[in-house]
Amino acid sequence: MTTETQFARFDSLPLDSGETLRDLQVAYETYGRLNESRTNAILVLHAFTGDAHAAGIDHDGKPGWWDNMIGPGKAFDTERHFIICTNVLGGCRGTTGPSSDEPGAGRPYGLRFPGITISDMVRLQKLLVDHLGIPRLLAVSGGSMGGMQALEWAVAYPESVEACIPIASTARHSAQQIAFNETGRQAIMMDPDFAGGDYYGGKLPARGLSVARMVGHITYMSDESMREKFGRRLRNREEFSYAFEVDFEVESYLRYRGSQFVGRFDANSYLYITKAMDYFDLSADAPSLAASLERATSRFLVISFTSDWLYPSYQSQEIVNALRSRNHDVTYCELSSNYGHDAFLVDVGEQTEIVKGFLGRCQREFRGGVACK
């Protein structure tokens, strides 16, 4: 199926920072059909650098980032469900972000864009879901930062979420996760072409953004998957260069992925979205994570992967334990995979069966607009 990105506009969005954004646009795609009772809608939430194009093939022939999970007969079955995916607030793929024109200013926001949070992203998604006339989502689901948004949905809008499926995610960013993000931000901001964020129309901070992406890629893979994919294989050579050319396959791969990223992602969006992740702590305003999840009335399916060292299983288990301590309906699966954090995107065999089974139950037992636990 060829997919079409659609756009919705909203007048204003109050932010956690106290500021208000005016005149916003949200990019979204939908797959499948909304049923008459409006009880089959699933909101799929993308990870850090994803976008609204989650499934199908776009006009450039590019498949969606979760095309292996969304479609006829897949985990999110377009024969049965109506799937929505939006680009996040602060992004650079159609939804308002730092590269958007600031209303009335005649130039992009740049660093004048206000700081944002995961909860701000979700607040904007709620406007869209209301706009689409959906009183209660069958499910919210995403991996990594998508999982954070799913958790935030369950807590912020319990009456609107039947089921919550956070995958390879966390209830709060750890010091190590903040540290990796901060390294990427520093790489970008130290690039002289960054120009205080006002690089639009000029030279992009390509070097800094590329280095940031290289660090990211290492954290998305596992030691094992890098060994399997690259090992110590040399790249187009028999002997070491004894210089700083590309010697190893893995060097070539990282350089390529870094430079390729520059063409599709905005450096300011990198800064804003990583900060939103770092700020994320579901338990910040409550005595405990369990207390903060008290409001949630969804059923939960929590998934993690054995070789994911960026969002390790213990972070998912914290969520599960907190939910169980308050008698929430929660299923937890730690799946075996060598693919590291990328597993939720690429190693979806078991994940598909588990999500399917869980969604089947949630659909059978859908509780309408009633908030009950």
Next chain:
Amino acid sequence: MTTETQFARFDSLPLDSGETLRDLQVAYETYGRLNESRTNAILVLHAFTGDAHAAGIDHDGKPGWWDNMIGPGKAFDTERHFIICTNVLGGCRGTTGPSSDEPGAGRPYGLRFPGITISDMVRLQKLLVDHLGIPRLLAVSGGSMGGMQALEWAVAYPESVEACIPIASTARHSAQQIAFNETGRQAIMMDPDFAGGDYYGGKLPARGLSVARMVGHITYMSDESMREKFGRRLRNREEFSYAFEVDFEVESYLRYRGSQFVGRFDANSYLYITKAMDYFDLSADAPSLAASLERATSRFLVISFTSDWLYPSYQSQEIVNALRSRNHDVTYCELSSNYGHDAFLVDVGEQTEIVKGFLGRCQREFRGGVACK
């Protein structure tokens, strides 16, 4: 004790690349006294950014990098042993490296310095050990890159090594280890102030070097130790900045360590030494790691740490298994620590006892110049 760095000069050093370096200098320090039979010498080998100042206090009041391991009554006991530590080839702390003046050229080598390997570093150390009149070292020991050098010593000069103690190290760099190093190199080389390596006397590539060091620091700590040290604590503030100021303690720490590093380390040395590590593969010229270790006649003590994810225990176990398969004398200890890769530098309680016991046996059973297994 106040220590003094000494220097030795050598005419030439043939390198693995086929090139020859002329007119070299080696910086070294010694602690304790060489006994009359010359059987109590231990060569201590530093990690990536270390130097010859391993113990005691230098003229600036700075303690050596392994001062908790070297001294009277410590693991490397200066009452009993004669300890030598040299700055590595390619370094920037007194031994010839890319920041040294190229003979006859009237300017530093920069990127005209030839590519080097761990084995080149060890070859230069052997010149110094010969120069000091020591036929056989009681032990060679170091952590991380120091462990690689120790292993190389045991294989290249079996007749000169009674005991080999590689700690938190590996017999070959993995794809993930290469990937982290390559990210640091790219950060440096992309800094416009890098100027093709000819930045001496001008503006240093401080931004790139600082980002490289930030990545390094994350890999030296563990998820646990970062949580214990920083958690999600804010730095001198009660609320989020909603901007790109320092919000979290961990951000402040990384920025500080990055900028501090620029003052003490040369960017070109960063490039050359990381490449030497990436090239390191003890098994490269043999059918197996066991076969490549065949030549070694030392006793081995191999140590790794549970939370070290940069040089994980399985890499030490590969060495141990290879040695055991050929009936070498090998002791292996995996020590419990939360400190990650840094453990060999900072969490030395158990390490001290184990090294002490092992060295006692090696000293009692010292086999003179005889190479036997």
